Amino acid sequence: MTQTQTGEALAAEGTPVIELRHVDKHFGSLHVLKDINLKVGKGEVVVVIGPSGSGKSTLCRTINRLETIDSGEVLIEGKPLPQEGKELAAMRAEIGMVFQSFNLFAHRSIIDNVTMGPVEVLSVPRDKAREEGMELLRRVGVAEQAEKMPAQLSGGQQQRVAIARSLAMHPKAMLFDEPTSALDPEMINEVLDVMVELARGGMTMVVVTHEMGFARRVSDRVVFMADGAIIEEGKPDEFFEHPTTERAREFLDSIKGH
């Protein structure tokens, strides 16, 4: 395991927004996370890549406890992630999450999807939430669809709404769990564009993705995982040009193939 110095150095200033310390997790006999250590500083964009089954999605989901961990620690702004109850809910409200399958609430309109969190969880007045929600929908380019139902939108549009829904909570950080993997090729860019803009705006982001172009252009740091462990991490240019480990080289070669 090569825990490189770059990561430490990059996140050195201030308390990291997200920190994982010696995180281990098993699914039955499968060791899906092996001694994961990761720090994500304020405003940092960390892209997690790796072959499927490498544990990168699981890693992402442990950060807001959609997956539990067997041992180790998850810290949000230096405080341990609560395990249950109101404290956990409150912590989750501060971290946005975007899923591979969008997961919009099927029975509520687009604008309702965006305002539900602020109104019900943060007790924002309905009018104000709506105003802000519309502004967010404009930002992600689906304002005209506000009154429609999720199923009436394309996958790309749904995913942009899902991002707006998370943004409406004014999150400290955003987690993206393969946000473009379920999309048709022509819709991938419309979602990535929104993410690029978010990153430029200084959002702290953890992005699990197969989009190497995005990783290269936008990320501050690339984390390469395989078999449940972080094999290598570093600045995107260094990582993509001169991967230090054999595993990473193989992986990069395999995706260059197509």
Place this chain on the structure above:
Amino acid sequence: MSATNSTSMRDALYESPGPHTRRRIRFWTAISLVLVAVGIGLIVRRFYVTGQLAPRYWELFARPTTWIFLGKGFLGTIEVSLMAGLIAIVLGFLLMLGRMSSSRVLSGICRVIINFFRGVPSLLLIYFFFLVVPTYGVKMSSFWMITLPVGLAASGVLAEVFRGGMNAVPKGQSEAAYSLGMRKMKVTMKIVFPQAVRYVIPSLISQLVVVVKDTTVAYVVSFPDMLQNARVLITNYDALVSVYFVVAILYILVNYAINHLAVSLARRSGTSIISRTSENPV
């Protein structure tokens, strides 16, 4: 009715508990275990204090003759159920063909018939064959007096099951057949129906449960099915409570087994069970 694969979502509703929640779950598990035990205890006690646990009510189940007699009744139940099922399949199939025909009139008539049989209790149909038909001079054995109405009642549901199955066959299949120059009748019988069968078999099996249940009123027409034979046992042994409970459990086990078969077949073939209470998933 509908088959549910309910294990995944019911677990997803609750996230993996933290230490505090885990303690609470353990506490309530203990409490509920006690309550369930008390409940069972109260039921057993009720049997005991009313004398229903006395050996004379139960020792008849140690005699092979009891089981042979019940077994004979069960054979009767199977006979009636299979014949009623056969009637329902044939009639249901014909009704489906009519319902899907391009003739507006025929389709309309079949639709009315289907909805009539789905909207009328099987018991009413049984009384029709038991009380009304004989007054017109038609003599019928008790076997047909139970199988015909039960079969008719199920045919309406089966017609809809078949229709669901036919619609589940991809359009391309019949289009390909038409493009080969086949006529509609041939396309339906040779191409679409054989494929639809695969979709409907689980539903047919699960409908058998409804048929088995409906045949339990065979005593109305004095046909010796399992429940009717149970009544004979009761008069012979003067053991009403034990016999009725045992027979109920037998029916439950039989129907459970049929349902289980239907669900596992449906799961294996990746189809869903169409029935009265489940809409046809698109």
Place this chain on the structure above:
Amino acid sequence: MSISELLSEYGDMYVQALLGTWWMSLVSFAFAMLLALIITVFRVCPIKPLRVVGDLYVQIFRNIPGVSLLIILVYALPYLKIVMDYRLCVIVTVILVASAFGSENFMSGINTIGVGQIEAARSLGMGFGKMLRLVVIPQALRSAVLPMTNLAVAVLLTTALGSQVPLSPPELTGLVSYINTRTVGGILPFVISALMYAGTAFVIGVIGNAIDKKVRIVR
């Protein structure tokens, strides 16, 4: 027997039978829904014994033949010193059976929601109560409308079990056998009852479909 003779002699009884059938159906359906809800809560709760009890309940009452259950309530329970009047026995039978199927409908309603939406609700910081109130229950109820409509029809038809015990006034099925044992009624008494059932079932279907159209979730 002509229709005018039949109606002059038994018209009142038909009205009473129809109202009686409607009333039994309505009461049974209402209580069955309530019980189905409770059973469903049992079946999804994290407390294992309650889950087992819920599952067992459903398996017992969805597989027991209605008559068999009715006979137990009417003839066996008095031996256990539990006595209910005939009409109550019929209603309880229908409630027990219908609630098992109702719970199955609720369960499949919950199943249509999908784990993803639950996780999305959690990620927004909703606690269990909010998630249930805002995401799970509204969707489960909406997708249960059509199955529950069909269940309401099934409840209507199951009240025909009332013909197996002496009810006075009899319900629609019992009335047919009542008339036929007194006079040679022919086909007519049967047809009238059948049309009343089918008509009621039709109306239930229309109402159910209208509600479904209004609340259906496009997926």
